[in-house]
Amino acid sequence: DIQMTQSPSSLSASVGDRVTITCRTSQTINNYLNWYQQKPGKAPSLLIYTVSTLGSGVPSRFIGSGSGTDFTLTINNVQPEDFATYYCQHSFYTPYTFGQGTKLEIK
């Protein structure tokens, strides 16, 4: 199985900040790296797929980047609705493992 190491596990930020979340995979995954946002009591929603492609309706302040085994989710100009938990996931082959999650909290 491919292991996903996501950091940090939690992060405090103010509205308007830029935040960065990283995800490292235990092997190369041919850019099959996805990011999800989950708010309490809600289903996760797709933010970014294949490293950097925005999901439908996702604001452009969400930016995905990276290659090889190291990937990053950057949120520019954090908005109040962005406070949530974020997960990376690979979809190179099954099992499609997720990272441990990053909880973005209001400072």
Next chain:
Amino acid sequence: QITLKESGPALVKPTQTLTLTCTLSGFSLSNNGMRVSWIRLSPGKALEWLARIDWDDDKYYSPALKTRLTVSKDNSNTQVFLTMTNVDPVDTGTYYCARASRYGDLDFWGQGTRVTVSS
């Protein structure tokens, strides 16, 4: 409009078998390339991918749960089922089904169904 909706028992006893249903709308699992995955979120834990079934009836499982899981679909290709045998309190959580795109990302999710395993 693509939607998925999970349903199943809210409470099951330890050692029992849990069966969940995912009802698809706006797409059919009979179409080439369609795939549906099951994922769960247990209290205090991260999302966990459980299983996937494809349009051609190929099936894939989490190695950690493989011996306890069965994924299947109905003949109309509008419902997907997940069966988990010998449940334990650690299986408590919210279970989601989601459509997987051709890249494997989960682009549409159900609302989730909460399952508690307790005697």
